[in-house]
Amino acid sequence: MDDIRAALARYDIPQVPPQTDELRRQVGHAWLTYQHAHYGQLVRVVPGLLDAARGARSAEVLVQAYRITSSLLVKLGEADLAWLAADRAMSAAGDDPFLAATAAISVAQALRASNRDRLALAATLSAANRILPSLPGPGDQEICGTVGDQIARKPLDHGGDGRGGSAGERAVGGTLLLQAALAAAGCGDALRAHELTDRAAGVASNLRGYDDTHRTSFGPIAVDLARVLSAAQRGDSDEALQRHVTVVRREAFRRLPAEYRGAYLVDVARAYLQVGDLRGAARALVDADSVAPAEVRCRPLVRTVIAEIARANPAPAGVARLATLVGLTR
DSSP: OHHHHHHHHOOOOOSSOOOHHHHHHHHHHHHHHHHTTOHHHHHHHHHHHHHHHHTOSOHHHHHHHHHHHHHHHHHTTOHHHHHHHHHHHHHHHTTOHHHHHHHHHHHHHHHHHTTOHHHHHHHHHHHHHHHSTTOOOSOSOOBTTBSSSOOOOOOOOTTOOSOSSOHHHHHHHHHHHHHHHHHHHHTTOHHHHHHHHHHHHHHHHTOOSOOOTTOOOOSHHHHHHHHHHHHHHTTOHHHHHHHHHHHTTSHHHHTSOHHHHHHHHHHHHHHHHHTTOHHHHHHHHHHHHHHOHHHHHSOHHHHHHHHHHHTSSSOOTTHHHHHHHTTSOO
């Protein structure tokens, strides 16, 4: 972590620019490392990647490097530092609306991890509005009961199906809609969350087989998982868990990256806790650990969940082992 902080604090540009093709390969490898949830390995890679990317003559490479850094920092419980990295990605994107949209995904994730859902909603809708048709933009009606950073609340145009732009642009736009939906749920705006998720579903239904170079994993299954998490976020854990039981049985779920599945299962464990189902929470955590061990063992947020479950007497099967692995018991 100290090395990552130091890399973010350096502003000098290497005198000898790196080979762009080689740097793209390194960025691609870093994304794969992240998607396989090898966070310990990625922590060691990111400082050098950031140093090299600053010297690149490619805004896309620099945006990607900062996005990877931001995503990793969210996992490690450094939400404010993740926001800094995401903001750097947004600055590197410049006037390119698509690069800015990809950076906005990281901005939203960092803001939501900081419990700044209102700001995340503003950022995602503004970015999605630039690459998807018929979206509301900044306007004159407040959301989350706050006067500043206002977002229009006019109805979504459900006639638009999100076919504008390339498949990659639509995938990024759909991901922004899902981030916006989760942010709206975090604000307590269930209607808005439902509208945004439905719009994302429309985008996903017309997306078939695209090159996911920006690692969104967007598609119908991502929409279904977001419906589960949105329900949990707004406190409707019963609906969330009913949907969860169905969605995890699908082949599409098993094809998602390990990081995506592990993070989802951690969120489901938290939903089980909300309804007092410690055994369900334990099963979800054990499943997450089997899919992506670092998702359970490296995230400070998960330690809190494990500690709460482990208080039960006796502790549900598997949780005592996890508590020992993360250093909660000896």
